[in-house]
Amino acid sequence: MVSKVKRLLIGRPMKSNELDHEKLSKVKALAVLSSDALSSVAYGTEQILIVLVAAGFTAIWYSLPIALAVLGLLAILILSYRQTIFAYPQGGGAYIVAKSNLGVPTGLLAGGSLLVDYILTVAVSASAGTDAITSAFPGLHDHSVLIAVSVILLLTIVNLRGVTESASFIAIPVYLFVVSIFVLIIAGVFKYMTGGAHANVPEIGSAVSNVSLFLLLKAFSSGCSALTGVEAVSNAIPNFKAPAEKNAAKTLMMMGLILGIMFTGITLLAYWYGVMPDEKATVVSQIAESTFGRGGLYFFIQGITAVILFLAANTAYSAFPLLAFMFAKDKYLPHAFMVRGDRLGFSNGIIFLGVLSALLVAAFHGNTESLIPLYAVGVFIPFTLSQLGMMVHWYKDRPKGWQNKFAVNTVGMLTTLTITLIFIITKFSSVWMAFIFLPVVMIVFHRIHGHYLNTADQLRICPSTDKPCIKGSTVVVPVAGVTRAVLHSISYAKSLTENVVAVYVGFDEEEIHKMEQKWEEWNPGVRLIVLRSRYRSIIRPLVKFIDTVEWKTASTDHITILIPQFITKHWWQAILHNQTSLFIRSYLMNQKDIVVATVPYHLHK
Structure with a gap:
């Protein structure tokens, strides 16, 4: 049953040699890896206005120079990450760059920040998409968390079906969103040119008495949330078709161009229409309503905006499993993240991402605004460390023309460092958790790494001196009665050795007497040892007996505990029986340095 549901949801298993078919073309990669960055158009301008509106309506003209500064930073980041793609074509982005040039701890900080981001x-994409839906249908506002978690579940299932299939699913709505925003911008500009804009919008340069540098910096840092997701292409280079680095670089440039045009257009329209932030209606919703009215085009734009905000999460679903794979390969995350699933994706990483993000949405009650500052800080730390790492890379290697590349990364590092500091200073009340969470993540990485090193050290052998130790064998079979499962186990035990003993734990004399009689009548040729338990515990007297056997035979025999277990035909039937054998096996495997094995006997009715 479980297998059938799995096949229905994620499809047939794929062969390992089909991996090349899972590589992305530029068209599909732009949709999958740019959905996060492109979707930020829906809330980037809004985040600027939320800060500026604190100084009054006349302050909204500052959104234009702030947007220009954000575009300048976007250009710097695009050029910087283009250099990173060619310098580190194996992918991994900030983690690999920082680890290679700034040391392992810095690499872990950059990579850990990205994983959290x-x-x-x-979480942010699901919450923002839900906001777009509730803007159009306010009656759904009370169900925001349920909508967001449901979409996360859907995206998790889609991504478990494989990179190519998820890209095919995502490409159409992403490109529809781009087209619809371009249509909105063109129609909005036309309306402005024909005198349809807000009549009382403040003029550029208007004096605003209560605007401070602190407020402007806070608004700028908020607008920089539109740049999250820019690094995703450099992290996921292995997902591209050959030549991977060239295709990745072209995709990155195209993403930057589209993002720049859309962000500029939405910011201009928001200013011309005098749009003010509203909890019940997003900025894009207000612009679309002002341009087209509350008709078919409005609802189409709202619908496709909600879809793209949901699908923005797919950038993380593409990049997180790859980055987690690299961490696991370096022994800083569990090796389970290195395992490819039935559809050749890193399924454990996809499932882990879906579960944690759903928990985060529930914890924050779907409040996008409270998540965005933490989200932006999580990406600007890797931005800064990546740029610094590339500076060190160019200075150490000094290839031809390295000075220009060094200058680009220097400007990028100083800019992103400034943004990070602005975020920390202006939004400390929202981002203070990062200063607790990131050190905890770093500690977890080091504990995992230490465990793997210790495990390898303890398991390592010396080929010249460490040889197998040939011993005899003593088999102990715990029994609960005279059954076919016990018969099956004793038959197997006697095929291994003649040194077999059965052990029965009894709670009262009547039970013990009946068991001894049945055993004597059956006479399987194996001695039965009866242990009396005063406190109705099976494990405690059994362990004491094993300790005795271990003390007597450890130097001459290997000790094997052979546990009989019958397997019911249907899974629900197992609930009707106590699972003593499972508890015995679990306890002994965790407490004793002996062989513990189970002999299954399958029931057919």
């Missing part, structure tokens, strides 16, 4: 990406 990808979880936040999914």
